[in-house]
Each structure stands twice: as structure tokens, then as C-alpha cells.
Amino acid sequence: MKTTLKTLLLGTAAAVALASSAFAEQRELVINTDTSDPAPKAAFEALIKDFEAANPDVKVKWNLFDHEGYKTAIRNFLTADAPDLANWYAGNRMAPFVKAGQFEDVTDVWTANGLDDQLKSAAASMTIDGKKWGVPYTYYQWGIYYNKDAYKKAGVTEPKNWAEFVANCEKFKTAGIDCVTTGSKALWPTAGIFDYINMRTNGYEFHMDLTAGKVAWTDAKVRAAFAEWAKIVPYTSANHAAIDWQDAAANLVQGKAANYVMGNFAVDTFKKGGMTNDNLGFLIFPEITPGIPRAEEAPTDTMHIPSGAKNKDDAKKFLAFLASAEQQTKINATLGQLPVNNKSTVSDDPFIKAGFEELSSAYALAQFFDRDAPAEMAKAGMEGFQEFMVKPENLDKILERLEGVRAKAYK
Amino acid sequence: MALANVGTPARAGWWKKNQRKLAPWLFLAPGMLMFLVYVIIPIFQSLWLSFFDWDGLGAKTWLGLANYTELFADEAFYTSLKNNVIWLVLYMLAVPAGLFIAIFLNQTVRGIRVYKSLFFFPFVISSVVVGLMFSWFYAPGFGLFFKLTEWINGTGYAILADDRYVTYGIVAAGLWPQIAYCMILYLTGLNNVSPDQVEAARLDGAKGWSMLWNIILPQLRPATFIAVVVTVIGALRSFDLVSIMTDGGPYGSSRVLSFYMYEQALSEYGYRMGYGAAIAVVLFAIMVVPITGFIWKMVRDERSGG
Amino acid sequence: MFPKPIEKTTPATQTLYKVALPVALFLWLLPLLGVALTSLRPAADLAAGNYFGMPSGLAFSNYYEAFTNTDLSKYMRNSFIITIPTVIGAVGLSCLTGFALGVYKFKSNLFVFFMFVAGNFIPFQILMVPVRDLTLKLHLYNTFAGLSLFHIAFQTGFCTLFMRNFIKALPFELIESARVEGVSEWQIFSRIVMPLMRPAIAALSVLVFTFIWNEYFWATVLTQGADVQPVTAGLFSLNGQWIAQWQLVSAGSIIAALPPVLMFFAMQKHFIAGLTLGATKG
Numbered sequence: 001m002k003t004t005l006k007t008l009l010l011g012t013a014a015a016v017a018l019a020s021s022a023f024a025e026q027r028e029l030v031i032n033t034d035t036s037d038p039a040p041k042a043a044f045e046a047l048i049k050d051f052e053a054a055n056p057d058v059k060v061k062w063n064l065f066d067h068e069g070y071k072t073a074i075r076n077f078l079t080a081d082a083p084d085l086a087n088w089y090a091g092n093r094m095a096p097f098v099k100a101g102q103f104e105d106v107t108d109v110w111t112a113n114g115l116d117d118q119l120k121s122a123a124a125s126m127t128i129d130g131k132k133w134g135v136p137y138t139y140y141q142w143g144i145y146y147n148k149d150a151y152k153k154a155g156v157t158e159p160k161n162w163a164e165f166v167a168n169c170e171k172f173k174t175a176g177i178d179c180v181t182t183g184s185k186a187l188w189p190t191a192g193i194f195d196y197i198n199m200r201t202n203g204y205e206f207h208m209d210l211t212a213g214k215v216a217w218t219d220a221k222v223r224a225a226f227a228e229w230a231k232i233v234p235y236t237s238a239n240h241a242a243i244d245w246q247d248a249a250a251n252l253v254q255g256k257a258a259n260y261v262m263g264n265f266a267v268d269t270f271k272k273g274g275m276t277n278d279n280l281g282f283l284i285f286p287e288i289t290p291g292i293p294r295a296e297e298a299p300t301d302t303m304h305i306p307s308g309a310k311n312k313d314d315a316k317k318f319l320a321f322l323a324s325a326e327q328q329t330k331i332n333a334t335l336g337q338l339p340v341n342n343k344s345t346v347s348d349d350p351f352i353k354a355g356f357e358e359l360s361s362a363y364a365l366a367q368f369f370d371r372d373a374p375a376e377m378a379k380a381g382m383e384g385f386q387e388f389m390v391k392p393e394n395l396d397k398i399l400e401r402l403e404g405v406r407a408k409a410y411k
Numbered sequence: 412m413a414l415a416n417v418g419t420p421a422r423a424g425w426w427k428k429n430q431r432k433l434a435p436w437l438f439l440a441p442g443m444l445m446f447l448v449y450v451i452i453p454i455f456q457s458l459w460l461s462f463f464d465w466d467g468l469g470a471k472t473w474l475g476l477a478n479y480t481e482l483f484a485d486e487a488f489y490t491s492l493k494n495n496v497i498w499l500v501l502y503m504l505a506v507p508a509g510l511f512i513a514i515f516l517n518q519t520v521r522g523i524r525v526y527k528s529l530f531f532f533p534f535v536i537s538s539v540v541v542g543l544m545f546s547w548f549y550a551p552g553f554g555l556f557f558k559l560t561e562w563i564n565g566t567g568y569a570i571l572a573d574d575r576y577v578t579y580g581i582v583a584a585g586l587w588p589q590i591a592y593c594m595i596l597y598l599t600g601l602n603n604v605s606p607d608q609v610e611a612a613r614l615d616g617a618k619g620w621s622m623l624w625n626i627i628l629p630q631l632r633p634a635t636f637i638a639v640v641v642t643v644i645g646a647l648r649s650f651d652l653v654s655i656m657t658d659g660g661p662y663g664s665s666r667v668l669s670f671y672m673y674e675q676a677l678s679e680y681g682y683r684m685g686y687g688a689a690i691a692v693v694l695f696a697i698m699v700v701p702i703t704g705f706i707w708k709m710v711r712d713e714r715s716g717g
Numbered sequence: 718m719f720p721k722p723i724e725k726t727t728p729a730t731q732t733l734y735k736v737a738l739p740v741a742l743f744l745w746l747l748p749l750l751g752v753a754l755t756s757l758r759p760a761a762d763l764a765a766g767n768y769f770g771m772p773s774g775l776a777f778s779n780y781y782e783a784f785t786n787t788d789l790s791k792y793m794r795n796s797f798i799i800t801i802p803t804v805i806g807a808v809g810l811s812c813l814t815g816f817a818l819g820v821y822k823f824k825s826n827l828f829v830f831f832m833f834v835a836g837n838f839i840p841f842q843i844l845m846v847p848v849r850d851l852t853l854k855l856h857l858y859n860t861f862a863g864l865s866l867f868h869i870a871f872q873t874g875f876c877t878l879f880m881r882n883f884i885k886a887l888p889f890e891l892i893e894s895a896r897v898e899g900v901s902e903w904q905i906f907s908r909i910v911m912p913l914m915r916p917a918i919a920a921l922s923v924l925v926f927t928f929i930w931n932e933y934f935w936a937t938v939l940t941q942g943a944d945v946q947p948v949t950a951g952l953f954s955l956n957g958q959w960i961a962q963w964q965l966v967s968a969g970s971i972i973a974a975l976p977p978v979l980m981f982f983a984m985q986k987h988f989i990a991g992l993t994l995g996a997t998k999g
Contacts, residue, residue: 063942063944065941065942065954066942066954066955069941069953069954071418071940072677072678072937072941073941075467075468075677076849076853076858076859076860077941078940079468079853080853080856080858080859081858081859096466096468096682097468100469102468184661185427185658185661186658187660195440233621238551238569238572239551239569239572240572241569241571241572241574241660241662242549242569242571242572242661243550243551243552243572244550247551247552258662266525285527306698370680375681375682376680376682376683378680379680379681383660383663384662386420386660386661386662387574387661387662390574390661390662392570401486408598430901430902431821431896431902432823434817434821434902434903435817435820435821435823435923436817436905437815437824438813438817439813439814439818440815440827441810441813442810442811442813442814442873442877443814443829443949444872445810445866445869445870445873446832446833446836446870446872446874448845449844449848449851449866449867449870449871450836450839450850450871450874451832451836452847453844453847453848453851454839454843454844455842456846456847457843457845457846457847460846460847464764465747466788467846500924514720515737515741517720518720518722518723518734519722520735520738521725523738526738526742528981528982528985529742529745529746530745531981531989532746532749532978532981533749535927535977535978535981536931536947536974536977536978537931537932537933537949537952537973537974537977538931538933538949539931539933539950539952539953539970539973540952540970540973540974543952543956543966544748544751544752544970545748545969547748547751547752547755547963547966547967548748548751550963555747555748555751561942587861592935592992595989595992595993596771596992596993599912599989599993603985618721624802634993639728640838644838647840648840648841648842650842650934651933651934652974655933655953656931661799668840669840669842672842672845673842673845676845676846677845677846677849677938684846687845687846688843688846691840691842691843691845692843694840694842694843695839695840695843698838698839698840701838702835702838702839705834705838706834706835709831709834710827710831711949713827
């Protein structure tokens with residue numbers, strides 16, 4: 001009896017000691033994200049849980065910011081009170097932080113985990129000065145989402161090229177439906193329309209040159225793109241400047257509009273509003289100038305380590321974990337987006353499959369105007385697009401103003 | 412006596428003598444220190460910063476007056492200035508509007524106190540809530556204002572989407588609490604109007620407008636003065652409603668200087684702290700005029716023993 | 718009394734007035750009534766496009782959802798943690814400064830006074846970058862202390878104006894007689910003047926509470942995230958999450974607006990006294 005009691009006591013003491021020592025040894029990993037919308041929030045919850053399960057000696061502290069507010073907040077927390085990991089975007093968008101030395105070089109993570117091979121499609125957009133500055137974990141396709149019931153109502157079929165698309169618009173107008181809808185209050189939805197029209201009219205290389213500041217905004221080719229855009233402006237929802245993209249989504253859901261140039265993240269919103277795979281359609285943006293190779297928009301979301309991070313070792317582990325084919329499959333299944341890792345698998349969802357085919361057969365991938373162009377140019381450009389959509393007659397003034405900004409923004 | 416003096420430590424005597432001279436400075440010290448550090452010095456720091464190009468992350472580059480020359484050639488600057496003028500002019504409507512509501516409510520019917528409180532209500536809620544309320548009011552499709560214009564006109568009017576009139580829509584939202592504030596000032600002022608003068612004027616046959624103009628308004632001068640100053644300052648400083656209702660849009664047409672400054676220095680696409688500081692300095696210079704006017708009047712009042 | 722007392726007018730005018738009052742109030746509070754109604758409207762109504770018809774039910778659950786499913790309760794808590802110390806600090810400091818400027822005659826008295834007054838009226842955007850930098854350097858960025866300290870400093874301008882004018886109106890004989898009796902300056906302040914300042918302290922506290930609770934700009938500049946941000950900035954970011962969910966935005970707005978409103982109705986006299994000080998001078 002005595003011995004059993006003693007063993008029991010010793011055992012308990014040992015267990016307590018082990019538990020508390022394990023507890024004491026838990027390292028903290030602080031992650032800041034802006035994944036406040038429902039699907040990204042759920043995806044990150046699962047990701048963090050899986051990481052903690054695979055790394056029981058690490059405890060994750062997750063700070064979730066509102067999506068729009070994060071864009072201001074990140075500039076503050078990178079300077080003061082940096083987390084160990086923060087999400088952001090690729091390409092020109094991460095350049096200011098890289099140049100200011102606020103992101104950590106993670107080329108070692110890429111090399112150690114074979115990411116140059118597995119994340120090949122996004123490698124270029126993660127590289128500055130030959131080094132890698134973060135890990136991409138998802139991208140998604142853009143295209144035209146359309147309401148099949150609205151198409152039926154106007155007696156219209158899917159357009160094979162731009163001329164047919166514009167002709168359809170007139171038929172929609174007769175049926176009392178807006179051919180195109182968008183919510184331009186936050187500015188960026190207009191950029192999606194511009195990027196596609198420019199790439200389809202003038203080609204991917206020209207678009208990249210324009211966003212890199214090598215071409216003048218008053219160039220004849222730019223005007224040609226706007227001329228094509230002008231063809232659909234009269235058929236666009238009124239008052240788009242006062243509504244957000246989610247309000248415009250309601251227009252598509254309710255059949256008040258037929259087409260919406262959007263990213264695949266919007267499918268969740270369309271479906272919550274009541275659309276199904278039966279009446280929600282997806283179109284690749286139609287060809288405008290015949291013969292131009294088809295480029296697509298595929299903005300990439302990324303994860304970075306701030307150079308002021310306290311726990312860089314575990315942060316690097318997290319990046320490797322995030323880059324793995326398995327986790328990318330899982331995350332993107334929840335997000336409804338596409339894994340960057342080419343060893344991942346995609347779901348059976350028709351939109352995902354369509355996107356996967358669209359992007360893998362694309363000639364090249366753009367990152368979206370507000371990531372391909374530097375911040376000042378992006379803001380002026382998008383304001384110009386919004387103004388053009390409300391007042392197409394102001395085109396000359398707009399282009400001259402943008403040209404003036406280009407002179408200053410690319411120093 | 413002399414013995415007692417010898418026994419007293421010299422320091423205590425010095426303190427007792429100079430207490431009254433030092434006391435004000437000791438009382439002022441904590442408040443002044445805070446004010447100096449957080450208000451006075453930053454004004455000069457901003458002025459200094461406006462001569463540099465700084466993205467808030469890296470090193471500062473000396474520009475001299477280049478920020479200002481760029482500013483005076485900047486279209487957005489003039490749009491902001493124009494909007495500030497619209498704010499200033501329209502905001503002044505709060506003063507007579509407040510006066511008339513005060514006169515309207517200056518009766519002693521039952522429950523008038525409840526009415527006065529409820530009319531004052533908009534001043535007590537945050538500008539964020541006011542902005543959200545009016546965004547809802549103007550919203551295309553279902554907003555009350557939109558529906559009203561639809562009912563009158565056939566098609567609804569989304570004022571926040573129209574670059575010509577968006578500022579008017581926002582100013583209307585701002586007038587709501589501002590009128591409430593002026594109203595309270597005037598209600599108190601009306602309470603203190605001398606009843607003898609009013610009676611005397613009535614006996615002379617004055618009523619309505621002439622009574623208001625000749626007898627009442629002169630007695631309301633202190634209230635009017637404060638109402639005007641606070642309204643002017645409020646109009647020039649306004650930021651919250653622009654930020655919440657339109658974020659400066661559509662395409663920057665509702666910008667005001669205080670918002671443009673924030674956009675340039677601290678927003679998602681704004682990395683130009685020096686340029687933002689220059690805008691702030693210009694705004695400050697503009698506001699120095701009414702502030703100095705107010706101080707000047709206060710100085711005169713103080714000197715005349717008021 | 719101006720205008721003509723209503724009892725002295727015709728019965729017709731009297732009825733007209735009694736009708737005009739509620740109508741005017743209704744029109745005046747229309748945006749508020751609309752939002753209150755929307756806050757109780759079930760989400761299904763809004764999705765179906767029923768914005769102004771009879772609500773299909775009274776969805777008090779909107780308030781529950783707004784309060785519990787989001788960080789709104791955290792934001793409210795943050796607002797209290799920021800506002801109350803600020804009120805104590807600003808009012809406390811200004812009792813000292815107001816006393817100094819109201820009681821003592823010294824050469825730079827008016828100059829210091831006007832510095833406080835002018836500082837209160839400046840466009841505070843000019844302070845934005847330097848104050849943010851200072852707060853970062855003091856490691857107070859995104860802390861309650863960081864935001865509170867700034868507010869205390871800035872409100873000292875208005876509060877000093879207020880207190881100084883109030884103290885100046887107190888009878889100076891009290892202080893003179895105390896001095897003759899050899900009372901120290903500090904004791905004159907704490908034992909004699911402070912008790913007389915109670916109504917002013919009450920009025921000023923209510924006012925400052927309202928100003929700070931409702932303040933938005935500095936909340937966005939100096940804080941981030943639900944751990945520290947007060948309800949004004951928090952409501953704005955929740956609005957970003959709740960796009961097109963007007964029933965939640967409305968409910969959240971009303972919850973956020975409640976504390977100053979309740980305080981206003983409870984302490985009206987003080988509130989109005991505070992705002993109108995000086996409006997009847999001269």
C-alpha cells in the first residue's frame with residue numbers, strides 16, 4: 001500500500017513536472033494576418049491548428065486585422081512591435097518593405113525545401129535582387145462571372161470575342177439588364193477591368209511596360225485600350241462609385257446585371273446570395289485584338305518574416321510548412337483558390353477547375369494593377385479609371401494627369 | 412524676534428517668500444510640459460519635416476521648398492481647397508439654423524425639455540456613427556434619400572457617386588451635429604436675454620424681425636461669436652466624415668486638406684510624409700487667421716476686464 | 718421673453734405649434750430613426766430587399782450578434798480604458814493650470830493662456846506625423862497609454878481655458894484671506910479652491926468623456942487591432958467586415974453610441990453648462 005501510494009505520488013509529481021516543463025518550454029510565434037473574411041479566416045484557423053499539432057513546442061499567437069485596415073497597420077507594426085510572420089503580397093507591393101530592410105531574406109527556406117521547383121509559377125514575383133523575400137501560398141484567377149438566367153432572359157449566348165460581348169450588351173440593355181456591374185468605391189475593381197482590356201488589346205508585354213513606367217499614358221496604344229473600354233461604359237451599372245464590390249455582387253445575384261469582372265474569391269459571396277453552379281457562369285475574358293497571346297491576372301498572396309521578428313527559427317519552420325503541397329491543397333480547398341505549389345491537388349469545383357486550366361494554359365500572369373504598379377501610380381491610375389467610368393469624356397485630362405504622376409512615381 | 416529669525420533655516424524663509432512667485436509655474440509645469448511635448452513642439456517638427464522627402468521608413472532627403480512648389484501645382488490640392496471653401500461657407504448655415512431652432516424651442520410648453528434634449532442629440536454621437544447613418548441614408552438602391560429622389564424624379568440620385576455634389580452631401584451630414592451645437596449655445600443665450608429690454612421694446616411696438624434684429628441679436632453676441640469660431644474651425648478641420656463616407660472619392664473629388672494630408676502621409680498608397688506635412692502646414696497657415704481673430708478678441712475682452 | 722410666449726397667441730397658433738414640435742423632431746431625427754429601425758430588422762428582410770416595409774419581426778438578435786460574434790465588446794472595453802484615465806488626467810492637469818492662470822498675476826500669464834487656447838484650435842493633422850513618431854519612439858504605439866497621453870496633452874488646451882475662466886469668476890477674497898492667515902499656496906488650492914470647483918469638474922468631465930469616447934482620427938493613427946482600438950475606429954473596421962449587412966452596422970452603431978448618450982441624458986445640466994460657458998459672458 002505504502003509503496004503504491006509513494007509510486008502514485010512520485011508519478012503524479014513527475015507528470016506535473018513534465019507538463020509544466022513542457023509548458024515552460026513552449027515558444028511563442030506571433031502571426032499577424034488580414035484574413036478577416038470568413039473563408040480565409042477559417043483557412044488560417046486550420047493552418048495554425050495543424051502547425052501547432054505538428055510542432056507541440058510552439059504556441060501561436062494570432063492577431064487578426066480587418067482586411068482594409070491592415071494595409072495601413074502593417075507600416076506601423078513592422079517598425080514597432082513586429083510579429084514573427086505577416087501576410088502581404090508579391091511583386092511591386094512588397095518592394096518598399098524589402099528596400100527598407102523590413103522583410104527577412106528567406107532564400108534559405110526556398111533552397112532547403114525545393115520551393116524553386118514546386119512554387120515555380122510564382123517564383124519570379126517573390127524575387128528581388130536575386131533573393132527570395134517570402135513564400136506565396138495562394139493565387140486565384142480573374143475572369144468574367146455571369147448570370148446564366150440573365151443571359152437567357154436577354155436571349156444571348158456566351159460571346160466568343162469582344163465584338164460579340166459588346167453586341168450582347170445592347171441586347172441586355174433592351175431587356176433592362178446592366179451588361180456589366182462593378183462597385184468602384186474602393187477603386188481596385190476598376191483596375192481589373194483595365195488590366196484585362198489593356199492585355200487583350202495590346203498584349204502582356206505592353207501592360208508590364210506600362211505598369212513599370214516605361215510607356216507613356218498618352219501613348220496611342222493606351223488610348224486604343226480606353227477606346228475599347230468606352231464601348232461598354234454606357235452599359236455599366238449606374239452609381240458604381242458609391243458602392244463596394246459586395247453591393248455590386250448583389251446586382252449580379254439578383255439578375256439586375258449580367259457580367260462582373262471579378263476574382264474567384266467573389267464566388268463565395270455570389271453563392272451566399274443564392275446563386276448556384278447552375279446559374280453562375282465563368283468566362284475567360286474574350287479576345288479583343290486577334291492573335292494576341294492570352295495573359296491572365298493571378299494576384300498572389302504571400303507570407304513574410306519581418307526583420308524585427310523575435311522568433312525567426314520557428315517562423316521559417318512555419319513558412320516551410322505553409323509551402324508544402326499538402327498544406328497548400330488544404331488551405332486552398334477552404335479558400336476556394338488555387339495552390340501555388342504545383343504538386344498540390346485541386347478540388348472538383350467547376351470554377352476552381354476552370355481557373356486551374358485558365359492559369360496553367362495562360363501565356364503569362366499579371367499581379368493586378370495595384371501590385372504591378374508602385375503605390376502612387378496605382379492610386380492615381382485607379383482614380384483615373386473610376387473617373388473614366390463615370391465621365392468618359394474626361395479621357396484626355398485623365399491621361400495627361402496620369403502621365404504627370406508617372407514622371408514622379410518611378411524615381 | 413531676532414532670536415526666532417536666527418533659528419529659522421534660510422531655505423524655509425526663502426521658500427515662504429518666493430512661494431507666491433514660483434507657485435504658478437509649479438502648478439503650470441505638468442500641464443505645460445505635456446502640451447509642449449505633444450502639441451507645440453510637433454507643430455515645429457511638422458514644419459521642419461515639410462522641407463524633406465521622407466517615406467516614413469528610410470532616410471530623409473532635403474528638398475527645400477520643393478514640396479510646396481509641387482503642392483501649388485497639384486490639382487488635388489486645389490480640389491481640396493475648393494472643398495474646404497464649400498465646407499466653410501455651408502457650415503456657416505449652422506449658426507442661423509441653430510438660432511432658429513433655438514427660437515422655435517424657446518417656449519415653456521409641457522415636455523419642451525425633452526424636445527430640447529432630443530434636438531441636441533446628434534452632437535452627442537460620434538462622427539463615425541453620423542457618417543455611417545448618412546451613408547445608409549444616401550445609399551443607392553435603398554437609402555431614404557435615394558428613394559426620395561426616385562419618388563420625385565423618376566430615377567434615384569446617389570449623391571455620394573456624383574463628383575459635382577458629393578461634398579454637399581457630406582457637409583449636410585456634418586451640419587446635423589453642428590446645428591445642434593449652435594442651437595444649445597443660443598438656447599442658453601436666449602435664457603439670458605434681458606426680459607426688461609424685451610418688454611420695453613414690445614411696448615414700443617417692436618415684434619418679429621425687428622425685435623430679433625434690434626434687441627435680441629445684439630444680446631446674443633457672445634453666443635454668436637463662439638458659434639462662429641467653433642463652426643469655422645470645425646469646417647476647416649473636418650476629417651472624420653470624409654474618411655468614413657467616401658474616403659475622398661469619387662476619384663478624390665470630396666477631398667479636403669485635412670484628409671489629403673492623411674492620404675499622402677499615412678494611408679495605404681501614401682508614403683510621402685514630407686509632402687503630407689507641407690499640406691498640414693498650409694492648412695495651419697489658413698487656420699491661423701480665424702484663430703488669431705479669436706485670440707485677439709479674447710485679449711480685448713480680457714484687457715477691458717470682461 | 719422672446720419669441721412671444723405661445724400662451725399669448727391664438728389657440729390656432731398654439732395647436733399649430735404643438736403639432737409642429739413632434740413633426741419637426743421626427744424630421745430632425747429621421748436618420749437616427751431609420752438606423753434604429755434597420756438595426757431591428759431581420760437579415761432576411763434586407764436580403765429580400767424589404768428596407769422600409771413592415772419588418773417581418775423584431776430582430777433583437779442583431780444586437781446580440783453584433784455584440785458577441787465580433788470584437789465590438791472588446792472595442793467598448795478599450796474605449797472605457799482609454800477614456801476614463803484621459804478624463805481624470807486632463808481634468809486634473811487643467812485644475813492645476815487653470816488655478817495658476819486664474820489666480821496669479823504674472824507677466825506671461827496671458828501669453829501662456831492664449832497658447833493653450835490657440836493649441837486647442839489648431840488643425841491637429843499638423844501633429845500627426847511627429848506625434849506618431851514620438852509615440853513609436855516611446856514604445857507606446859498601439860497602447861492605451863500612448864493614446865491616452867496624447868489626448869490628455871491635447872485636451873489640456875480646452876480644459877485650461879474652461880477651468881481658468883471658472884476660477885477667475887470665484888471671489889478672490891477667499892484666497893486673500895487665506896494668504897493672510899499664512900496658508901500655503903498648495904493648501905489654498907486643495908482645501909479652498911478645489912471644493913468650489915466641483916460643478917466645473919463635473920461639467921468638464923462629462924464633456925471630455927464625450928469628446929474622447931467619440932474621437933476617431935487619433936484612434937486610427939495611434940492604435941491598431943482589437944486589443945487596443947476604441948469603439949470609433951473599431952466600428953469603422955467592423956463596417957468593413959459587415960459590408961451590405963446594414964442590420965449589423967446599425968446595431969453596432971447604436972451600441973457604440975450608447976455610453977455618451979446615456980451620460981448626456983443623466984448629466985444634461987452639466988453637459989450644457991460646460992459647453993455654454995462663455996456664451997453668456999459680456
